[in-house]
Amino acid sequence: MSGIGVRETATYRLLLVEDDGELAELLADALTAEGYVVDLARDGQRGLHLGLTRRYDVVVIDRLLPALDGLDLLRRLRSRAVQSRALLLTALGTVDDRVHGLDAGADDYLVKPFHLDELSARLRALCRRTADGAEALRIGAAHLDLNLRDVVLPDGRRVALSAREFELLRVLAVHPNAVHSRSELRRRVFEETTAPSIVDTYVYYLRRKLGRAVVRTIHGLGYRLGTL
CATH class of the missing domain: 3.40.50.2300 (Response regulator)
Structure with missing residues (x-):
């Protein structure tokens, strides 16, 4: 061999x-x-x-x-x-x-x-x-199930997401190495809302459910996918 x-x-x-x-x-x-x-x-x-x-x-x-x-x-x-x-x-x-x-x-x-x-x-x-x-997007050792629209943790447990939480995490996970500005994420996920602060709110929701590491803050630039 x-x-x-x-x-x-x-x-x-x-x-x-x-x-x-x-x-x-x-x-x-x-x-x-x-x-x-x-x-x-x-x-x-x-x-x-x-x-x-x-x-x-x-x-x-x-x-x-x-x-x-x-x-x-x-x-x-x-x-x-x-x-x-x-x-x-x-x-x-x-x-x-x-x-x-x-x-x-x-x-x-x-x-x-x-x-x-x-x-x-x-x-x-x-x-x-x-x-x-692919029917899932990887988030470190976990993955985002695109059919059931939830997160499957490495130990097999599932974490339910709201529609907006899922879409925000999906946008980040599609391009895991890209840094997304708050205004870009607002346009792509929360287009009916004009305030970019809505992105910060939903990042907080995701971190509360999945841990702080799930979304990385890139200071002065925006957010990118983290890991689980």
């Missing part, structure tokens, strides 16, 4: 479910170095718990796991409407094995032994697919 180069993937959360201790540590270290936020589970039961209680962009699951088989784990995640992209790692490389994996809900399938560069490329492709079909 060859090495993975460092790339800009820091916004993606990844769950790695692998019982081989040496391989698990190797992959976790390599993917962390590439910029992923990685959680590691050493058996299927732990993987199931993490997959159901936290949100991941991609899950990487070994096919043969103790406590709960990789295919069963994936089927249970899909039965609970977990939409994370899934890549199966396996030493079982027959056509039937690949078919069973895809039928269980996998988006991709990689046979051991493999090159880390190939795994990296496949994960980047899955992350692009996640972004292209």
